[in-house]
Amino acid sequence: MNNEPVAWQYQWEGHTCWTKMPHEGCIPLYTHPAQELNDGGEPVKNATYWKRQYNEMSALNDRLKSSLYHANEQIKYLEFHPADLTYEEIMESLAELEHEQWMTWAKNLKDTEALSIQRLNRWLHCFKPYSELSEEMKEHDREWARKALAILRKANEK
Secondary structure, eight states: OOOSEEEEEEEETTEEEEESSOOTTOEEEEEEEGGGBOTTSOBOOSHHHHHHHHHHHHHHHHHHHHHHHHHHHHHHHHHHSOTTSOHHHHHHHHHHHHHHHHHHHHHHHHHHSOOOHHHHHHHHTTOSOGGGSOHHHHHHHHHHHHHHHHHHHHHHHO
């Protein structure tokens, strides 16, 4: 039996899909060999399929736990350093924490998912401490810090 891939599972616009030929914009999730497909070209839901589903959900759970941990760290930090910091200092601290959270998530994704070479090449120069990032790259993290501060402001207004 031919073990060449004959169908690909991919993610596109937030949906998991199947195709016989991957196209641009797809994030490949899994390549199915012929023996894993039924006559209609859909994956056979055997033990291998369910093990892969379990592993994908487990990895997602780990990423969510990591995000919750980092959000909790942001809360602890803000509670420990109340009004003695300026808005800019708080925003910069949150941006640094956001970068640490992103690096944890991205490295986990890199280790558990099949990512494109283009994505990995874009990310490689960002896998370093926040203080070593260019101002342009720091600004991406600052955008998320500003969003978090806007939510906190709204919460304080109530």
